[in-house]
Amino acid sequence: AKLSYSSEDNSFSEHVALAKRFGSTEALVAFTRRDGAELQNFSKAPYDNYSVDNQDYYKNDLLVKLQSQLNDAHRLE
Numbered sequence: 001a002k003l004s005y006s007s008e009d010n011s012f013s014e015h016v017a018l019a020k021r022f023g024s025t026e027a028l029v030a031f032t033r034r035d036g037a038e039l040q041n042f043s044k045a046p047y048d049n050y051s052v053d054n055q056d057y058y059k060n061d062l063l064v065k066l067q068s069q070l071n072d073a074h075r076l077e
Contacts (some may be wrong), residue, residue, distance in 0.1 A: 011034060011035060011036025011037070012036070013032065015030070017030040027064075029062075030062070031063075032059075034061075035057070035058050035059075036056065037057075
């Protein structure tokens with residue numbers, strides 16, 4: 001598991017990965033979640049006419065991988 005924070009855009013990131021072997025089959029599952037806000041590059045200036053909509057983001061990623069060794073010459077991924 002890994003947790004991180006960036007004060008630049010107030011973003012949080014969480015990552016978890018699990019792996020397991022079941023006989024000749026191997027499995028990997030990884031999940032990542034990211035939440036953050038837009039970068040405030042004109043926070044002190046009066047640029048009201050140039051402002052854009054809020055650019056907050058929320059992202060989830062999932063990776064699932066299976067591999068099975070059928071015999072010495074063949075592997076299925």
